[in-house]
Amino acid sequence: MDGIQRLGRWAIGTSERLGRGYLFLMAILAGVPSTLMRFSLVIQQLYSVGVLSVFLILISGLFVGMVLGLQGYYTLVDFGAEESLGVMVALSLVRELGPVVSALLFAGRAGSALTAEIGLMKSTEQLSGMEMMAVDPIRRIITPRFLAGFISLPLLAAIFSAVGIIGGYIVGYGLLGVDDGAFWTQMQTKTDLYADIMNGVIKSVVFGFVVTWIALFEGHDAIPTSEGVGRATTRTVVHSAFAILSLDFVLTALMFGEV
Amino acid sequence: MPLIEIRDLHFYRGDRAIFKGVDLDIYRGKVTAIMGPSGTGKTTLLKLIGGQLLPDQGSIKIDGQDVHQLKHAQLYELRKRMGMLFQSGALLTDISVFDNVAFPLREHTDLPESMIRDLVLMKLQAVGLRNAKDLMPAELSGGMARRVALARAVSLDPMMIMYDEPFTGQDPISMGTLVNLIKRINQSMGLTSIVVSHDLEETMAIADDIYLLSDGRVIERGTPETLQNSSSEWVKQFMEGLPDGPVSFHYPGVGFEDDLLRSKAAK
Amino acid sequence: MRQKKSTEVTVGLFVILGLLALFFLAMKVSNLTSFNDEPGYRVTAEFENVGGLKARSPVTLAGVRIGRVESITLDSDTYSANVVLNLYASFSTLPTDTAASIYTAGLLGEQYIGLEAGAEEEFLKDGDVIELTQPALVLEQVIGQFLFSKAGGDE
Known part of the structure; x- marks a missing residue:
């Protein structure tokens, strides 16, 4: 009985949260037009959400690309197909690792920071205070951060992929002696602008939307105590990771499933 | 006609009733204090007046407008004429004192930056913190933060201002400063003030009109003098701070002896 | 809140x-970049078997890329594959008896169409058909034939 009751409570709680999350998203989207009129607010957030993540993305992208170069080479060389290293590195990054890994890093770096910031503003009554000053906190605080996250992640993912391919090239050409020309030309013939690169960008747009939404909602919905904010921050990272990986499966099946 | 009319206000938090039929009138130009023991929902009342919470029953009219019937835009328009001083100050932590006071002006007006500067310095001068304008909120003491918040609350020259526990946790000097400021600002700007507090002495010193709340109802209402001479047991207990009386020291439940006996019987 | 210049x-x-x-x-x-479809002309070739050939596979002559496969459809009368090739307009001097074969680049590489120029004096035009084709090499068939000939040779 106890277990069933707990299941029921969990189901009710989850549905309520989903409902609140949906209403929250609608409120964010309703604020978009007025936020676009004051784009300087978004620029400020682009700095703290996007620019501050660039370093992490650059370093991670470089290393992921280098590892792909090494691993790919050792596998491909057995088939005498090491010329295909460029294709392998590029497709892995552009289709999968670029959008997914940068979204995961983004959730850990920027998402958790957003949740903590909003949660803290809530617990110190800053949001409430703003409301009483007749400033809508959704439009003034939340929507600019949402737009910034939504814009940043696709750019970060592109940087990740580009740096990763360069990393793969450094290892493949510089270290392992794969033919320079074959690396690039094979990559170019096998990587399609629309089917591969555009789909990768679409993925990161979706991830940016979802991760920023989760992060802002968790912050706004946090219990306004230091413990509550801490838990909300953890939830942001965990839920974002779930959302990214499961959505990645769905999107991959939709995009690359049919030829 | 009172500025704020509260009629038959009911509010529940979950199953717990916070207000069970409260009637309040707050008159223009006066300092009205709302007092009561902790947990009687004084802060909740301010949030209801500010339209941040919805009542379960009853109405709150400000200047003839029912707060909870207003549309989003109208409510925000009304709030521009209300100031609220939060217990914590609720200053925006990532911008300086100056920017905090300038915040409502920059959000709601198109004044040139030079005029905003003059206005902000004027308000900061009024609370005695003009020279603290470049500090960040984290560098302020609790009392200073509240004074900055007060300067911010009056920056748009509102018609009324609500103080949420302005005296709690203050040392005697900053307490005295705040009492003085509230009184002075109320007189000089012709504001209507609502002070929510359980600090008797200070509240008595500034209030024109006092409401005592307990258990979701108005228990007593009057000027400081009439309350001091009240014959009600409850008012006496509250005014004199007696530990026991109509409000029991013990949390209600079974008697101590019964409890001891029961635990023995269980063995 | 002034926007700091350095932030911007x-x-x-x-x-x-x-x-x-x-952009990179x-x-x-x-x-x-390899898509700079200079307006080309189309010729059709009929193959018995196209193997792993796909739309957009390269078409080469003497190893130089001169076009790409535009579409592959099945001819329901002859049960063979109709492959439409899009050839760059600058290579407009292919003799009409040019032969087309399907090759594989390396053991695991992609499949492409290799053309071999013929000797006729007339050139292929838009809408023409390449008559001489050689189907893709299907590994299983090759091995099967090899085994068959081995078995036959032993007798």
Whole structure:
């Protein structure tokens, strides 16, 4: 009985949260037009959400690309197909690792920071205070951060992929002696602008939307105590990771499933 | 006609009733204090007046407008004429004192930056913190933060201002400063003030009109003098701070002896 | 809240960096550049078997890329594959008796069409058909034939 009751409570709680999350998203989207009129607010957030993540993305992208170069080479060389290293590195990054890994890093770096910031503003009554000053906190605080996250992640993912391919090239050409020309030309013939690169960008747009939404909602919905904010921050990272990986499966099946 | 009319206000938090039929009138130009023991929902009342919470029953009219019937835009328009001083100050932590006071002006007006500067310095001068304008909120003491918040609350020259526990946790000097400021600002700007507090002495010193709340109802209402001479047991207990009386020291439940006996019987 | 100039500048740099990365991916990594479809002309070739050939596979002559496969359809009368080739207009001097074969680049590589120029004096025009074709090499068939001939040779 106890277990069933707990299941029921969990189901009710989850549905309520989903409902609140949906209403929250609608409120964010309703604020978009007025936020676009004051784009300087978004620029400020682009700095703290996007620019501050660039370093992490650059370093991670470089290393992921280098590892792909090494691993790919050792596998491909057995088939005498090491010329295909460029294709392998590029497709892995552009289709999968670029959008997914940068979204995961983004959730850990920027998402958790957003949740903590909003949660803290809530617990110190800053949001409430703003409301009483007749400033809508959704439009003034939340929507600019949402737009910034939504814009940043696709750019970060592109940087990740580009740096990763360069990393793969450094290892493949510089270290392992794969033919320079074959690396690039094979990559170019096998990587399609629309089917591969555009789909990768679409993925990161979706991830940016979802991760920023989760992060802002968790912050706004946090219990306004230091413990509550801490838990909300953890939830942001965990839920974002779930959302990214499961959505990645769905999107991959939709995009690359049919030829 | 009172500025704020509260009629038959009911509010529940979950199953717990916070207000069970409260009637309040707050008159223009006066300092009205709302007092009561902790947990009687004084802060909740301010949030209801500010339209941040919805009542379960009853109405709150400000200047003839029912707060909870207003549309989003109208409510925000009304709030521009209300100031609220939060217990914590609720200053925006990532911008300086100056920017905090300038915040409502920059959000709601198109004044040139030079005029905003003059206005902000004027308000900061009024609370005695003009020279603290470049500090960040984290560098302020609790009392200073509240004074900055007060300067911010009056920056748009509102018609009324609500103080949420302005005296709690203050040392005697900053307490005295705040009492003085509230009184002075109320007189000089012709504001209507609502002070929510359980600090008797200070509240008595500034209030024109006092409401005592307990258990979701108005228990007593009057000027400081009439309350001091009240014959009600409850008012006496509250005014004199007696530990026991109509409000029991013990949390209600079974008697101590019964409890001891029961635990023995269980063995 | 004054916007700090340095904030704006770094955000600007960030956006530029992101767009450059996208540009790099589009121009350097993808096949966008090899897509500069100079208006070409189409010829059709009929193959018994196209193997792993796909739309957009390269068409080469003497190893030089001169076009790509535009579409592959099944001819329901002859049960063979109709392959439409799009050839660059600059290679307009292919004799009409040019032969087309399907090859594989390396053991695991992609399949492509190799053309061998014939000796006729007339050239292929838009809508013409290449008569001489050689189907893709299907590994199983080759091995099967090899085993068969071995078995036959032993007798």
